[in-house]
Amino acid sequence: MNRAVLAFVIPFGMAVSTMASVRPPAVAGGFYPADPAGLRLMVTEFLDAAPKPPSPPEAMIVPHAGYIFSGRTAARAFAGLIGTRPRRVILLGPSHHMYFAGAALPEAGTTAFATPLGNVPLDQMAVRRLRHFSEFDGPSAAHTREHSIEVELPFLQVATGGGVPIVPILVGPATTETGARKIARRLAPLLGPGTVVIASSDFTHYGAVYNHVPFPKKGLIPRLLDLGRATAGRAAAIDPDGFWQQVEVSDDDVCGAQPIEVLLQLLKRTFNGIGKVIAVTTSAANNRNLDQVVTYAAVTFNGGWHAWHTGPTPPKLGRLTGKEKRALLELARAAFRSHLGHGAELARWFATHRVDGNLSAIAGTFVTLTRKGLPAARNLRCCMGSIVGREPLADAVIHAAVSAAHDPRFPPLKLGELGGLHIEISVLSPLRRIPGPGMIRLGTDGVVLKKGPYQAVYLPQVARETGWSREELLSHLAVKAGLDADAWRRGATFQVFTAQVFGAPF
Numbered sequence: 001m002n003r004a005v006l007a008f009v010i011p012f013g014m015a016v017s018t019m020a021s022v023r024p025p026a027v028a029g030g031f032y033p034a035d036p037a038g039l040r041l042m043v044t045e046f047l048d049a050a051p052k053p054p055s056p057p058e059a060m061i062v063p064h065a066g067y068i069f070s071g072r073t074a075a076r077a078f079a080g081l082i083g084t085r086p087r088r089v090i091l092l093g094p095s096h097h098m099y100f101a102g103a104a105l106p107e108a109g110t111t112a113f114a115t116p117l118g119n120v121p122l123d124q125m126a127v128r129r130l131r132h133f134s135e136f137d138g139p140s141a142a143h144t145r146e147h148s149i150e151v152e153l154p155f156l157q158v159a160t161g162g163g164v165p166i167v168p169i170l171v172g173p174a175t176t177e178t179g180a181r182k183i184a185r186r187l188a189p190l191l192g193p194g195t196v197v198i199a200s201s202d203f204t205h206y207g208a209v210y211n212h213v214p215f216p217k218k219g220l221i222p223r224l225l226d227l228g229r230a231t232a233g234r235a236a237a238i239d240p241d242g243f244w245q246q247v248e249v250s251d252d253d254v255c256g257a258q259p260i261e262v263l264l265q266l267l268k269r270t271f272n273g274i275g276k277v278i279a280v281t282t283s284a285a286n287n288r289n290l291d292q293v294v295t296y297a298a299v300t301f302n303g304g305w306h307a308w309h310t311g312p313t314p315p316k317l318g319r320l321t322g323k324e325k326r327a328l329l330e331l332a333r334a335a336f337r338s339h340l341g342h343g344a345e346l347a348r349w350f351a352t353h354r355v356d357g358n359l360s361a362i363a364g365t366f367v368t369l370t371r372k373g374l375p376a377a378r379n380l381r382c383c384m385g386s387i388v389g390r391e392p393l394a395d396a397v398i399h400a401a402v403s404a405a406h407d408p409r410f411p412p413l414k415l416g417e418l419g420g421l422h423i424e425i426s427v428l429s430p431l432r433r434i435p436g437p438g439m440i441r442l443g444t445d446g447v448v449l450k451k452g453p454y455q456a457v458y459l460p461q462v463a464r465e466t467g468w469s470r471e472e473l474l475s476h477l478a479v480k481a482g483l484d485a486d487a488w489r490r491g492a493t494f495q496v497f498t499a500q501v502f503g504a505p506f
Contacts, residue, residue, distance in 0.1 A: 020111045027147040028116050032067045032154060036116040042067060043158045046075035053080045055302055059197040059267060061235055061260060062155075063296035064093065064148045069283045070202070070296045076279040077298040078155040085160060087194030088123045090167045090187060092259035093148030094201065095138075100172035103183050103262075104138030105130060113150065113168060117157045123165035126190050130167070133186045135179070142170050148200045148256065171258040177244050180258060184265035191270055191305040199263040201256020203228045203280075207292035212253045214342035217290050221282055224295045227252065228280040230344035232297035233351060236275035240264035242350030245398055249346050250338040269311065273303010314392060317361040320427060324358050325502045328397050328425055332367050333418075333506060335401035340415040346398070355394045363389040364428035364497075365396040366459060367404050369413070369421045372505065381421055382407035387428065387448060387457055387497070397425060424503030426459050431495040437488065442470050445496035449477045449488055456481035460499050 028034040033042060049072065060077040063070035095104065105127055112119035130136045143149075149168045156164060167190065171183065191197070204224055205212055215223060231252060234243035240261055247257045254260070267275070279298040284290060320328075331349050338346040353359075366385030371378075384403035386396060405413040431448065434440070440447055446460045456477050463473050475485040478492075 021107065021109050022112045022114050022119055023106055023110055023143060024114050025116065025150060026145050027150060030066070031147055031151050032071075034116055039116050039154055040158060042071065043075075043154050046071045047079050047082060047155070047159060050075040050079035052082070053300065053302075056080045056084045057196070057300040057302050058271070058273065058305065059199075059263060059301040061199045061201060061232070061263065061297060061299040062152060063202050063298070064151045064200045064256075065202055065283065065294060065296065067151070069286050069294070070281075073279045073281050073296040073298050074152070074155055077300050078159045080300055081156070081159040081196070083160075086164050086196045087192075088126060088165050088167060088190070088196075089156060090169065090190065090195065090197045091149045091152060092169050092171055092197065092199045092262050093146065094256040094259055095142045095146060095170045095172050096148065096255065097145050098139055098142040098172070099174060100138045100142070101174035101176070101179055102134075102138045102172055103130075103136045103175075104140060104142045104170040104172065105136050106143050106168055107140040113153060113166065115150070115153045115157065117154055118162060120153050120157065121163065121165045123167050126167045129190075130169075130186060135183050135186050136169070138170065138172050142172075143168065146170060152198060152200055171262055173258060175258040175261075177240070177261060180261040181265045183262050184269070185308060187262070187266060188270050188308040191266070193305070195305065197263055197266060199256060199259040201254060201260050203231060203252075203254050203295035203297050205253040205255065205294050209292050210253060214251065220290055220293065221284055224282055224293060225280055227344045228282075228295040228297050229277060230347035230351070232277045232280060232299055234347050235260055235264060236277045236299050237351065238264060238267045238271070238275055238301075239350055240268055241355065241395065242347060245395070246338065246344070246347040246350070249335055249398060249402055250342045250344070252342065267301060269308050270305055271301065271303055272306060273301055275299055275301040315357065315361050317358055317363045317389075317393070317427070317429075320358050320500050320502070325425075327353050327359065328393070329423060329502070329504050331394060332397050332401045332423055332425060335398045336405060336413070336418060337415070339402050339405055340413065340418075355392065359394045360392045362391065363393045363396060365389075365393060365400050366426040366428070367397060367400040368424040368426070368459075368503075369404060369506070370424065372420060372422050381417070382410050382413060385426070387431065389428070389430070393427065418506045421506045422503060423506050424501060426461070426499040426501045429498045431497050433493065433495050437470065437474055437494055440470055440494065440496060442473065444498060446499055447473070447477060448495040448497075449474065449481055449492055450495075451478075451481070451483060451487060451492040454481040454483050459501075461501055
C-alpha cells in the first residue's frame with residue numbers, strides 16, 4: 001500500500017505526523033488497461049459513443065465487469081456526468097471476496113483510491129461520520145482486492161475531469177432487506193444538491209463457473225435479456241420490495257443486489273424523480289460464449305433529493321375485495337413460477353399491480369396447493385405459511401408460496417406439476433385465546449393447539465373438507481403436533497382465528 005506522510009503544526013510549534021494511505025489499484029491490467037494513456041483513450045471512446053442525456057443523473061446503477069464486456073454499458077450511464085462537478089459521489093459496491101452483513105468502509109487513514117489516471121480523494125468528513133454507526137463496521141480488508149468500486153473510478157475521472165471526492169462503501173452479501181434500509185437511513189443526511197449515488201452491480205451470472213445454470217442454453221440470450229430488463233425495471237421503478245422479491249425468489253445471481261437495495265431504499269424515502277433503464281446487454285455480445293454469460297444493465301435516476309420520510313403506517317386488514325383476491329392469486333402463481341423456473345414473472349406482477357390497501361396490511365397467511373380430481377383426504381400437495389402476521393400481506397403470500405414449494409412432508413414441487421394443481425390462499429385474522437375446546441366453532445375457526453413445547457395448527461377449512469367432529473379434529477391435531485391422540489384433553493391451550501379463504505385452478 002502506498003504511504004504518504006501528512007504533517008501539521010500545533011500552536012507550540014511541535015511537528016506531529018500522522019500516516020495516511022492511498023488504496024492502490026487491484027485490477028488494473030486485468031479489468032481495464034494499466035497504461036494511463038490507453039485507459040483514458042478507451043474510456044473516452046466509450047463515453048463519446050454513448051448518447052448524451054438531457055440532464056445529469058442524481059443516481060445510477062452500472063456494471064463492473066472487464067471493460068471489453070461491460071464498458072459500453074457503463075458509459076451509457078456515466079455519459080450523464082460529462083462536464084459536471086459533483087460535490088461527492090457515494091459508491092455502493094458488493095463484496096466478492098469477503099462474506100459479511102452490513103457495510104464496510106476503507107481502512108482508517110485512507111485518503112484516496114488510486115487508478116492509473118491518478119488518485120481519487122475520499123470525502124473524509126463523510127467517511128468519518130459514517131464510522132460512528134454500527135451499520136458500517138464491516139471489515140475494511142474487504143476493499144483490498146475488491147474490483148466493484150475500483151472499475152467505476154476511471155469513468156468518473158474522465159467524465160468529471162477528476163478530483164471529485166468519493167465515499168466508497170462495500171455492502172456485504174449477508175445484508176438483509178432490513179439491513180439495507182438501516183444503511184440507507186444513515187446515508188440520507190449526506191444527500192443533497194451535487195451528491196450522486198452509484199450502485200455497482202452486474203446482473204445474472206449464467207454458467208457452471210458461477211454454479212448457476214437454472215435453464216438450458218436454448219434461447220438463452222433472449223431469456224437473459226428479458227430477465228435483466230424485468231429486474232432492472234423494478235429498480236428503475238424505485239420499487240425496492242419488487243426488486244428484492246424478484247431476485248430472492250427467483251434465485252437470480254445479481255451480485256450487487258444488496259448495494260442496489262440500499263440505493264432503492266434511499267430513492268424511495270429521499271428522492272423525487274424517475275428512473276429509466278437505458279441499456280441491458282450480455283457478455284455474449286462480445287465473445288459469443290454461451291457457457292459463461294453475464295447480463296449487464298445501466299439505470300439512471302433524475303430528480304431531486306429531500307429529507308428522509310418513513311412512509312405511511314400499514315393499514316389494518318379488512319375484507320378483501322374481489323380484485324385483491326385475484327391479485328393475490330396471480331401473485332402466488334408468479335412466486336411459484338419465478339421460484340421454480342427462475343423467471344421474471346414476479347417482477348412483472350409488481351410492474352402491473354400496486355401494493356396498497358389490504359395487500360399492504362400485516363397478516364398471517366397460508367398458501368395451499370391441492371391435486372385436482374382427488375378426494376380431499378388425498379389431494380394435498382403442499383401447504384405452508386405463517387399463523388402470526390409479521391409482514392405485509394403481499395410479502396407473506398410470496399414467502400408462503402416459496403415455503404410451500406419445499407414443504408418437508410412432500411417431495412419438492414416441480415414446475416411441470418403446476419398445471420394440474422389448484423391454489424388456495426388463506427388470509428388469517430389475529431389469534432384469540434379461548435378457555436377450552438368447547439368454544440371452537442367447527443368449520444369457522446382455525447385452531448392452534450399448544451402443549452409444552454409442542455404445537456400444531458389446522459386451518460378452518462380442514463374440518464369442512466374432512467367432515468371430522470370436534471374431538472376427531474383435536475385428536476388429529478394432537479398427533480400432528482407429535483403428541484398422543486388424546487393429549488389435547490389435559491394441559492393443552494387453544495387459540496382460534498378466522499380466515500378469508502379463496503382459490504382457483506393454477
